[in-house]
Amino acid sequence: MSEDTRIAAPLATALQKKGFDTLTPVQSAVLDPEIGEQDLLVSAQTGSGKTVAFGLALSSTLLDGAPVLPVAEAPHALIIAPTRELALQVKKELEWLYAPAGGQVASCIGGMDMRDERRALDRGPHIVVGTPGRLVDHIHRGSLDMSQLKAIVLDEADEMLNMGFREELEEILESAPEERRTLLFSATVSKPIARLAENYQKDALRLNTITEREQHGDIDYQAVVVAPDDVEKAIINLLLQHDAPNALVFCARREGVNKLTARLNNRGFAVVALSGEFSQKERSNALIAMRDGRARVCVATDVAARGIDLPGLDLVVHADLPSNPETLLHRSGRTGRAGRKGASVVIVPGRARRRAERVLKSAGVSASWGTAPSPEDIRNSLDARILANPVLEDGVTEQESDLVNTLVARFEPYQLAAAFVRLARSGQSLPEDLQDPGDVSAPRERSRDREYDPDRRDRERERPGRSRGPDFEDSAWVALGVGRRQSADPKWLVPMLCKNGGFPRSSIGVINISPNETHVELRPQAADQLMERAGERQIIDKSLFVQRVSGPSETITKSDMPDRGERPRQRRASRDDEEWTTKPARKGPKKPRGPNGEKKRSPKRKPRDS
Incomplete structure (x- = not known):
C-alpha cells in the first residue's frame, strides 16, 4: 500500500x-x-x-x-x-x-x-x-x-x-x-x-x-413505470429476474413493510423484515439470516436499514418513492460498495411520474426508464441462467461415474436434458402478469416557449391531460350516460374510468362532454376491458351506463338503456296499518321544581308596549 x-x-x-x-x-x-x-x-x-x-x-x-x-x-x-x-x-x-x-x-x-x-x-x-x-x-x-x-x-x-x-x-x-x-x-x-x-x-x-462518479459510478439506476395497482407484482418480477444473492426493498412505513413481507413470503421468497417496531434481537436475527444465506430479501424502512452492510447486496428496490434526494442516495448507497456493481430500481406508479423525475433530477441521477419485467422476460432470464450453470461444464467425478453411466444407458439424452430443466425450474415462483402502464419513455425537457394557439384551452378542457399518440389512430369510442347537467367533469371521470376499466390514464384520449352524455376516446384494448367489466347490463361504478359507439357524434337513445328494474317505492305508514308504531318522544331537560317538589311556572311575559 x-x-x-x-x-x-x-x-x-x-x-x-x-x-x-x-x-x-x-x-x-x-x-x-x-x-x-x-x-x-x-x-x-x-x-x-x-x-x-x-x-x-x-x-x-x-x-x-x-x-x-x-x-x-x-x-x-x-x-x-x-x-x-x-x-x-x-x-x-x-x-x-x-x-x-x-x-x-x-x-x-x-x-x-x-x-x-x-x-x-x-x-x-x-x-x-x-x-x-x-x-x-x-x-x-x-x-x-x-x-x-x-x-x-x-x-x-x-x-x-x-x-x-x-x-x-x-x-x-x-x-x-x-x-x-x-x-x-x-x-x-x-x-x-x-x-x-x-x-x-x-x-x-x-x-x-x-464526487459524482463516487455517488453513481457503480450503481445502475432504473425507473420502472407501473400501473398503480401493480407495485407489489412489479417487485416480485424484479426479484425473479435479477436473482440477486441479497436484495433490499425499501418501504416508507411499517405497515408497508409488514404487508409486502407477507406477500413475498406467500410467494415463496426467503424474506425477512426490518422496522422500528422490532426488538434488537429480532433485527439482529434478520441480518444474520441475510448474511448466512437463509434469507435473500430484506424489506425495511429507511431508519431501520440505516447502516446495513450486507455482502453481495446487488439490488435495491424502492417500493415507495424516496421523499427527497438524500433518501434516494442513502438507500441506493447500500449497493455498489467497495467497487462492486449494483442496481437501484425506483418503482414509479403512473400518477407519481413527475415527483419521481424531480427526485432523480435533484439527486443528479440519470436513470433509464422502462417497464417491469414481463413473464416472458423472466422465463428468458431463467433459461439463460440454466445454460450458464457451471455444473454443465464440470467433469464427472469417480463417485458420480456409476450413476451417470446408468442414467445414460437407461434414458435418452433429450429426456435427461428435460429432467435437468425441470429440476432447475423447480421451486421458482411464478411471475406476475402486469397491466400496460402506458408511456414509459424518458422524460423530455419541457420548453416554456410555446406557440400561441387560441383553441388550446378548449382542447385541454376535453382531454385528461395527455396528447394523442400513434396508438389512437385506430381508437375506440364509448358513451357514458352522464353529461354537463349531471356535473360531468374529467377530474372525476378519468380516475373512475381507470379504476373500473383497469387501465392507465394514457389509455384515454379525447373526452367530449355534452349536456346529457359524455363521449370518451379509448385505446382498443382499454375499451374492450371496460365493456367486459361492465357486463351485460353495461353498468360501471354501480350506476353509470356505458355503451360502445362508433364515434363522438353517435348518441345514446332511451331504448339503448338497459332495464335496471323498478325500485319499489316505500309507502308511508298510516294509522290503519297494524304494524304502524309511533316514535317515542324525545326526552328533553326536566323542568325546574321548587323546594317541595312542586313545578315552577314560567313567568308570564309582559305585554309589549303598543
Whole structure:
C-alpha cells in the first residue's frame, strides 16, 4: 500500500490482513499530514469507507506514535451513530482495525441490557460506540466517564438531526472536555449541520470527498413505470429476474413493510423484515439470516436499514418513492460498495411520474426508464441462467461415474436434458402478469416557449391531460350516460374510468362532454376491458351506463338503456296499518321544581308596549 508511511504501523498491519490494496478518497483525505489534530467536517457518501477513515483519523490522537494503546481507565474516543445497526457495524470495523494496537471497543445501544454495557464500560475500553439516547442514559447514571475523552466522532450527523437527536447530541458534546477533537461526518452539510459545527468545533477543516462518479459510478439506476395497482407484482418480477444473492426493498412505513413481507413470503421468497417496531434481537436475527444465506430479501424502512452492510447486496428496490434526494442516495448507497456493481430500481406508479423525475433530477441521477419485467422476460432470464450453470461444464467425478453411466444407458439424452430443466425450474415462483402502464419513455425537457394557439384551452378542457399518440389512430369510442347537467367533469371521470376499466390514464384520449352524455376516446384494448367489466347490463361504478359507439357524434337513445328494474317505492305508514308504531318522544331537560317538589311556572311575559 502506497500510503503506508502515513498510517500508524499497527493499523497498517490490520489493513494488510484485510486485503486493502488502496485507500478510498475519504480515507486518503483524512491522512493528509497538514491536518494534524484539527477538527474535521467531512462530506462522505454512504459506502465510501468512512468508518475506516475516521478510525485512521483517530490514530494520531489515540496512539500518539506508540505501537500499542495504553491501559485506559476511561474511554479516550466516543463514536456516535444514528441507529443500532450502524453502531454495531462501526464497532465491528474498529475492532479489527485496532486489534494489533490492543484496542478495546465497547458499545452502548438501545435494546441491549444496560447492566452488560455497564460491566463492559468498567473494563476500560479505549473506544465507545453508541446511539445518542443510550449514551445520554449512561451519562446520567454515571456509568460513562467522559473526563478522559480525546476525540468525539459524529457519524452520519445529518441523519441524527433528521431523527430528532439534536438535544441528545448537544448534551453529549457539552459533557465532554473542551480540549478534544470533534470530527463530523455527514453526507450533506445543511444549515443545521453547519450550525452544529460552528457551536461545537474549533476552526474545523472542511473536506468534501463526494464526487459524482463516487455517488453513481457503480450503481445502475432504473425507473420502472407501473400501473398503480401493480407495485407489489412489479417487485416480485424484479426479484425473479435479477436473482440477486441479497436484495433490499425499501418501504416508507411499517405497515408497508409488514404487508409486502407477507406477500413475498406467500410467494415463496426467503424474506425477512426490518422496522422500528422490532426488538434488537429480532433485527439482529434478520441480518444474520441475510448474511448466512437463509434469507435473500430484506424489506425495511429507511431508519431501520440505516447502516446495513450486507455482502453481495446487488439490488435495491424502492417500493415507495424516496421523499427527497438524500433518501434516494442513502438507500441506493447500500449497493455498489467497495467497487462492486449494483442496481437501484425506483418503482414509479403512473400518477407519481413527475415527483419521481424531480427526485432523480435533484439527486443528479440519470436513470433509464422502462417497464417491469414481463413473464416472458423472466422465463428468458431463467433459461439463460440454466445454460450458464457451471455444473454443465464440470467433469464427472469417480463417485458420480456409476450413476451417470446408468442414467445414460437407461434414458435418452433429450429426456435427461428435460429432467435437468425441470429440476432447475423447480421451486421458482411464478411471475406476475402486469397491466400496460402506458408511456414509459424518458422524460423530455419541457420548453416554456410555446406557440400561441387560441383553441388550446378548449382542447385541454376535453382531454385528461395527455396528447394523442400513434396508438389512437385506430381508437375506440364509448358513451357514458352522464353529461354537463349531471356535473360531468374529467377530474372525476378519468380516475373512475381507470379504476373500473383497469387501465392507465394514457389509455384515454379525447373526452367530449355534452349536456346529457359524455363521449370518451379509448385505446382498443382499454375499451374492450371496460365493456367486459361492465357486463351485460353495461353498468360501471354501480350506476353509470356505458355503451360502445362508433364515434363522438353517435348518441345514446332511451331504448339503448338497459332495464335496471323498478325500485319499489316505500309507502308511508298510516294509522290503519297494524304494524304502524309511533316514535317515542324525545326526552328533553326536566323542568325546574321548587323546594317541595312542586313545578315552577314560567313567568308570564309582559305585554309589549303598543
